[in-house]
Amino acid sequence: MKIDSPYTFRIELVIRWKELDALNHVNNAQYFSYLEEARIQYLNTLKLDYSITKENEGPILAHVSCNFLSPVLYPDTLSIGSGVTRMGRSSFDIDHDIFSHQQNKIVANAHSVVVMLDYQTGKSIPINDEMKQRIGLLFSKSKK
Amino acid sequence: MKIDSPYTFRIELVIRWKELDALNHVNNAQYFSYLEEARIQYLNTLKLDYSITKENEGPILAHVSCNFLSPVLYPDTLSIGSGVTRMGRSSFDIDHDIFSHQQNKIVANAHSVVVMLDYQTGKSIPINDEMKQRIGLLFSKSKK
Amino acid sequence: MKIDSPYTFRIELVIRWKELDALNHVNNAQYFSYLEEARIQYLNTLKLDYSITKENEGPILAHVSCNFLSPVLYPDTLSIGSGVTRMGRSSFDIDHDIFSHQQNKIVANAHSVVVMLDYQTGKSIPINDEMKQRIGLLFSKSKK
Amino acid sequence: MKIDSPYTFRIELVIRWKELDALNHVNNAQYFSYLEEARIQYLNTLKLDYSITKENEGPILAHVSCNFLSPVLYPDTLSIGSGVTRMGRSSFDIDHDIFSHQQNKIVANAHSVVVMLDYQTGKSIPINDEMKQRIGLLFSKSKK
Numbered sequence: 001m002k003i004d005s006p007y008t009f010r011i012e013l014v015i016r017w018k019e020l021d022a023l024n025h026v027n028n029a030q031y032f033s034y035l036e037e038a039r040i041q042y043l044n045t046l047k048l049d050y051s052i053t054k055e056n057e058g059p060i061l062a063h064v065s066c067n068f069l070s071p072v073l074y075p076d077t078l079s080i081g082s083g084v085t086r087m088g089r090s091s092f093d094i095d096h097d098i099f100s101h102q103q104n105k106i107v108a109n110a111h112s113v114v115v116m117l118d119y120q121t122g123k124s125i126p127i128n129d130e131m132k133q134r135i136g137l138l139f140s141k142s143k144k
Numbered sequence: 145m146k147i148d149s150p151y152t153f154r155i156e157l158v159i160r161w162k163e164l165d166a167l168n169h170v171n172n173a174q175y176f177s178y179l180e181e182a183r184i185q186y187l188n189t190l191k192l193d194y195s196i197t198k199e200n201e202g203p204i205l206a207h208v209s210c211n212f213l214s215p216v217l218y219p220d221t222l223s224i225g226s227g228v229t230r231m232g233r234s235s236f237d238i239d240h241d242i243f244s245h246q247q248n249k250i251v252a253n254a255h256s257v258v259v260m261l262d263y264q265t266g267k268s269i270p271i272n273d274e275m276k277q278r279i280g281l282l283f284s285k286s287k288k
Numbered sequence: 289m290k291i292d293s294p295y296t297f298r299i300e301l302v303i304r305w306k307e308l309d310a311l312n313h314v315n316n317a318q319y320f321s322y323l324e325e326a327r328i329q330y331l332n333t334l335k336l337d338y339s340i341t342k343e344n345e346g347p348i349l350a351h352v353s354c355n356f357l358s359p360v361l362y363p364d365t366l367s368i369g370s371g372v373t374r375m376g377r378s379s380f381d382i383d384h385d386i387f388s389h390q391q392n393k394i395v396a397n398a399h400s401v402v403v404m405l406d407y408q409t410g411k412s413i414p415i416n417d418e419m420k421q422r423i424g425l426l427f428s429k430s431k432k
Numbered sequence: 433m434k435i436d437s438p439y440t441f442r443i444e445l446v447i448r449w450k451e452l453d454a455l456n457h458v459n460n461a462q463y464f465s466y467l468e469e470a471r472i473q474y475l476n477t478l479k480l481d482y483s484i485t486k487e488n489e490g491p492i493l494a495h496v497s498c499n500f501l502s503p504v505l506y507p508d509t510l511s512i513g514s515g516v517t518r519m520g521r522s523s524f525d526i527d528h529d530i531f532s533h534q535q536n537k538i539v540a541n542a543h544s545v546v547v548m549l550d551y552q553t554g555k556s557i558p559i560n561d562e563m564k565q566r567i568g569l570l571f572s573k574s575k576k
Contacts, residue, residue, distance in 0.1 A: 022308040029176035033450040065209030166452040317464035353497030
């Protein structure tokens, strides 16, 4: 399947009937679970998985937004692209698009901001050099 | 409980243990279900509930974003404020904040764009006068 | 509201629109989240909350079943009754009913088996005397 | 992968991180969504999909139970087997097992009762001959 997307890292998700809502299409809030799954697997490729990090510091999701372009029906399989699109001092951005196999087009795109946090103080901290290098690697590879 | 918020329309939600994730706080995607509940009840006050509208046209969620300010733990009760903050020709904005009773502070704020849609063509249509009046009523009442 | 139920311990849950499925009533799987919420709060009253227990042993859910008597629509508030109905050597049963305020009747009842487990070995262990006393207390109080 | 199971009809599900709970394993209630997905696809093979049936009568889930044999961790892929194990006058049973690819064993089994319902009266009705034939087909094929 040809997906017209700038992202080289992609995961596939088979949607579940439960994820529909009473309007008979995938519930808006559910997209953020799909994006989370994509983000975890993406960060995982560089051992940045925030679901695993149990140390005193780690990345947390500070912001996420999604544009809903076309409703998703059941059944369908989605391909979700992910790419780092900005790296700052203590935060970086990950952008996504969601491609529907049934509709053969992008049905949503999303933007998220991940902040490196000191879990004790709850304050953001500079991304350390090792992480910077890893994220930089994602950055350079995120676009085809 | 004194809630420092600009929104006069508020709903209360008691969080469920299931809504935590493996990090032991309320999952990010779950916030969008809370916001949806707030939006439905808010629009419902003016008979604009998009979950019920079954005609050929109606409001759909085109965009939503959320800033996560502080993690929510279990148990907690949330108060979610909602207000129309912009009205355009075929769309309007609803902003929200989420207040934690346990933490006694705003733990997230959110922004959403609702578009009036012709369900047949999938295109946006102008908000008709009656709806404009209703939304305008929300608009004027949204801020204390 | 008069609830014709044998259980003295009850929690109230306000259902969410998200918990409907494409058939426009509360999804079957969702009932088990409601029951879980009831079970946690019930066990919590005797400091038996399995969501908190972090020691080497604790109660785990081994079996749960539910009879769906009448579909639940939105909006509604549910009252869930819980009671210990059997105590064995290493396990005990909790039964539930779910009462709909809208329908003014029991819409589901459920049965669950909780087993005391050694987390290291994954084997069931005898309920210790202190727990037995606490559960016995639930037992005796479970029926009006 | 060799799955020691009596069921010839199987679906595969890739679990999502969101489906874990605060105990770090797949939440108990989530199993019932997995089972629902299996049931829908199973019934769908004979055009009995209750999620689609919109006529005046159709199958509804009257009872479901699950035995939790071993917790499921993330990531994992599950194979869910389904088979009709009883056919009555107005109801039939579907049994399931859930096999974990990570653990290479059955981690849960389940039993459900589906009743043919007249949606207007809310009463059960005899399974008509065409359905009987279709369900009978499932019945005979359910065991290897």
